Amino acid sequence: MSALEIHMNNLAKAMDYDISSGAWDTATLMACAAVQLNRLKARIAELEAQTQWQPIETAPKDGTRIFGFDKKDGCMEKTYYKRNGYKNSWMVVRPINIEWNPTLWMPLPKPPEEK
Numbered sequence: 001m002s003a004l005e006i007h008m009n010n011l012a013k014a015m016d017y018d019i020s021s022g023a024w025d026t027a028t029l030m031a032c033a034a035v036q037l038n039r040l041k042a043r044i045a046e047l048e049a050q051t052q053w054q055p056i057e058t059a060p061k062d063g064t065r066i067f068g069f070d071k072k073d074g075c076m077e078k079t080y081y082k083r084n085g086y087k088n089s090w091m092v093v094r095p096i097n098i099e100w101n102p103t104l105w106m107p108l109p110k111p112p113e114e115k
Helices: 003-014 026-050
Strands: 066-070 075-082 089-092 098-100 104-107
Touching: 075 098
Parallel strands: none
Antiparallel strands: 066 075, 066 104, 075 089, 089 098
């Protein structure tokens, strides 16, 4: 099997394309490649959006730990939103949690996988 045939078969599998007909021509290959490229571009955009600073108003308020950033003092901290009976607030994650006012946020990266 040639390198081109191997590539076409791999592309067909990725596209869930039925290659049993053997009807692989340049137009079919290009169409499949274009669809796959668009899927990859969408995934890249999704991943890039996860690593951009976002307004604090869009941050999760369920106790999820995130990176917070305060534009006023240029401070970045690991933070979470705390709800209590009289006041809801953002808390800095330290041995003694303190309240602060971040203006932007982004998700924490995933921890490294253990091998």
